[in-house]
Amino acid sequence: MQDRQINIQYFKSDYGELILGAYQGKLCLCDWRYRKMRRAIDKRITELLDASYLLQNDAVIVQTIDQLKQYFCGQRQEFDLPLLFAGTEFQQRVWQQLIKVRYGITSSYLELSAQLGNVKAIRAVATANGANAISIIVPCHRIIGSDGKLVGYAGGLDVKKKLLQLEACTAGTDIMTQSMELF
Structure with a gap:
């Protein structure tokens, strides 16, 4: 066994x-x-x-x-780990797409839906994002609302904000230009 x-x-x-x-x-x-x-x-x-x-x-x-x-510590921007996704086929497609959201960059549920080929699937994409069991490595924290606001995160919005701040500082990106609501 x-x-x-x-x-x-x-x-x-x-x-x-x-x-x-x-x-x-x-x-x-x-x-x-x-x-x-x-x-x-x-x-x-x-x-x-x-x-x-x-x-x-x-x-x-x-x-x-x-x-x-x-x-x-700000010393790693990508993970190199063997992953096993335990979810539906649709969830797995969403999680594979999440991995493509680069360090220090945010995306929205709408953008993610469009990348998956169905802008009308925004709620299903948001639900799959929330069901992600491999946080940080599958970076669901990089997904924000279409209006630029921080929305739902398993670790809490404070943690989401801190992770985005960490990435913005170490990647040299200016997330402030992406969304005035993040900080």
Whole structure:
């Protein structure tokens, strides 16, 4: 039954505590431990993978922690980790598109919908964005409202704001020109 477990660890950062999970050598979970949808996310992952959580270290988790530490120090702009998306086909398409939103840049749900080929799918895209279980690495924090305002984030809007500020400072971008409402 070794293959039927999702190894998990908790990682505390200055931005909040994350739960990290690896399944069969791939990262399937990097999410805010105390988010409102925690139970629903955990249920979806364990059911889709037909596996249960086990508090145990894992090489992928160690690699993830190292890369997250670099990111939080402003020393990493891209992640190089094997990922496993536990979601519907549509959710997986949205999450793959999220990875393309570059460090220090924001995008909107409308823009994301257009990139996926259906501007009318804005609500479905927003819902899939909210169901993302691989926060930061799949950068859902870079998605803002079409009006430029900060909207929903599993780690909370304060954390979203701090992550965007971190990226703006280290990328040399001026997010202020993108949205006056961010800060």
